Amino acid sequence: MPPTTTGPTTASAHPLASHPLDSLPWEELVTSALLGTDRRPPTAPGGPVPADGPAALLDAAALHTVRRRAGLLPAVPGARPAPAPHDPRPHLPEAARHRLAQLLADRAAPTASGRRGAAPDLTELIPQWLATANRRGFRAPADLVPPLLDAARARTDLRPQALTFAGPLGLWLAALNPDWKFALRGGAGGSPVPDTSDPAAVNRLWEEGLFAERVALLDSVRTRDPAAALALLTTTWSTERAEDRLMFLDSLRNGLAEGDEEFLEQALADRSRNVRATAAELLSALPSSAFAGRMAARATSCVNPDRTGAGASIAVEAPHECDAGMRRDGVVADPPTGRGERSWWLGQLVEATPLGVWQERFGGRPAAEIVALPVADDWAGELHAAWCRAAVRQRHPEWARALLGAASAPPAGTPGPTSIAERSKLLAVLSEAERADWVASFIAAHGLSEAFQLLGVCTVPWSGPLGRAVVDALDIARDGGSYPWSFSGVMGLAERCLDPAEADRLEVLTATPDEQEGASPGAGGYWSEAFQRLVSTLRLRAAMEAELT
Incomplete structure (x- = not known):
């Protein structure tokens, strides 16, 4: 059935039979459409300029479209991918599954005033949720693996925990979607590792596997048998890329012993300066x-x-x-x-x-x-x-x-x-306990002005004395009329690191304090919002923990 047009046409009653722009390539039509028919009228070689350029262009485009559709051949089906490997880990509890979907979907923007408000920042809780789920040994729901990989693509800090949680299904999907190729080259946490007691399987994966799989394999073998891991590494060491040699060498930190000395001495003559420096660092950790x-x-x-x-x-x-x-x-x-x-x-x-x-x-x-x-x-x-x-x-x-x-x-x-x-x-x-006690004493003596980096190395959740030292210092800053946004970094850490059991004790700090002479204008309202957000976040973290139990 011939196509019809709704506007004037320069073609005959049967445009497929003959058309003044019949021989004009599709690219020429696109160029005319982009530049405009006044500047670039569609004209066939040796043919007259159409009287109505726009209509002629549309007619020619319709003709090309019908011709291309009529000549389209069905695509040859590709081979179906092998099924994703089995993941033996247990399913998430339903409440935890809904919580993960909520965390991955939340993209709350700041208010027009720039204030965060009193609502918890859900995106900042994703790393902690993933760490807890991995610690409990759950596997990711299949329908949430794609948004999880999208989140890990956008945030490199999520990748180790996200790939571990996504497991073999995450790697299987990453092999099919170029957008997730980061999972195949750097995140060993989600890589399936064969039975390290099977030498044939170990050698096959070491020689043929993806880089992330090889890193995971070497770490696994190193944990079980350090000497076997070193022997495996030496089989391909001379053919590895410099950046890969550096990563593999770094895995020797696990179980470093005198048996590694000969190999590390040879690495001191490596072509790569970074490899030489890492070998020297490891050797210096062997006193003998x-x-x-x-x-x-x-x-x-x-x-x-x-x-x-x-x-x-x-x-x-x-x-x-x-x-x-x-x-x-x-x-x-x-x-x-x-x-x-x-x-x-x-x-x-x-x-x-x-x-x-x-x-x-x-x-x-x-x-x-x-x-x-x-x-x-x-x-x-x-x-x-x-x-x-x-x-x-x-x-x-x-x-x-x-x-x-x-x-x-x-x-x-x-x-x-x-x-x-x-x-x-x-x-x-x-040790974790000594670290927390030292930082708590530092904050009690010097306040929070220089404590942000020190708090970053303390174990989460913070110990009782450390958490109380941070809250007391924040309370002192509030009572002194300090700018609350000067402590936003510490407050953000407190939301993620304070023990959730502290929420009830902090409720008294959510009230808006009286304005003091010399205090920053509006500081009381900001402090109230910040403590409300802190309490809400701690209670949300407690709920997340309960859902994953």
């Missing part, structure tokens, strides 16, 4: 390694007890050159801008030296006494900074504790770092 011995010999030739004075002190003579042996062991010769060469080399030597060496060198003194000794010639800052990096690298609680000093002391009066970032790294070496 030849590498640690070489670095200790260099460092102790530079740092020694000063026996010239009346009291105990430390003498420092920094290296005068960075020789080939030092460079081979990972010492970077060229310092950053603004750093002196000798201090740069000294810091790297001390950082890589086992901390037990210094206690032997200084007559068996404990770490706290060593870091309190005076250091000659203004080398104290450089030496203490290197010891801080060594304590973090070697996960040495005694030295971390000594370098942190008392939480109540002013930073300038402590032997270790004065920066909050360095203190945060040292805190991460301590």
Whole structure:
């Protein structure tokens, strides 16, 4: 049946039989439509210009459309994908399933005034919900895996927990949708791992698997049998890409032992600078390694007890050159801008030296006494900074504790770092309970102005003393008429990290305080909203926990 048109036409009564623009390519029609028929009239080669350009263009487009539809052949069906692997984990409780759908669908925008209001921010609760669901061993509902992958695509912080929760179905879907390809290259948490007791399956996945699957496999084998994981890695090490070698090498932190030394020594000569640096870092965590011995010999030739004075002190003579042996062991010769060469080399030597060496060198003194000794010639800052990096690298609680000093002391009066970032790294070496107690004491002594990074390394939910110290400091700031938005970061952390059982105790803080002289205008209302949101969020977190039980 021939097509009909609703407007004037330049074609004959049967436009398929003959048309003045019959030979004009589709691309020419599109160009004319975009530029306008006045500027680019549709004209067939050698043919006359149509009297009515727009109508002729529409007629030609209709003709092309019918012709293309009439000649369309049915597509050849592709092979159906293999079914998704079975996920043996239990289904979510129905209430928890509805909660997850609500969290993934929430895209609440801020109010016109920019104030968050008293309602909880649901999107900020997704990481905690996922962590709890993974801890309880649930699997994701199939219909919520696509929105979960979309959320993980937009937020990299969600990816490890989201891919673990999505499990094998998430990886199966990611292989079919390019938008989710991130799941195939970096999130080992959701990768299915074969039975590591089956050598054939392990070797097949190691040689043929996706990168995320290989990382998960290596981690799994390393946990079960460190030596077998190292042997597996050596089979393909020379053919791996530099960035992949770095990731695989990092997996050796789990179960690091003397048996890894030979392999790591070989990695010191790797083509990649980052691989060499990681190998040196791992070797320095093996106090009995030849590498640690070489670095200790260099460092102790530079740092020694000063026996010239009346009291105990430390003498420092920094290296005068960075020789080939030092460079081979990972010492970077060229310092950053603004750093002196000798201090740069000294810091790297001390950082890589086992901390037990210094206690032997200084007559068996404990770490706290060593870091309190005076250091000659203004080398104290450089030496203490290197010891801080060594304590973090070697996960040495005694030295971390000594370098942190008392939480109540002013930073300038402590032997270790004065920066909050360095203190945060040292805190991460301590046990969870000690970490929380130290930060609680710091907040009680110094308030919240510098506590944000310190709170970030504390375990969630915060312990009772730490939570009370944070709330008390917020209450003091409110009573003092401070700007509430200055504490928005800490308040946001409190919403995610305070124990939900604290909600009832905080109810009294939701009332709007009286305006004080000199206080920020409207601050009372902001504080009231902030505490209302905090209480509401804590109660919502308690409900989420109950739904996942």
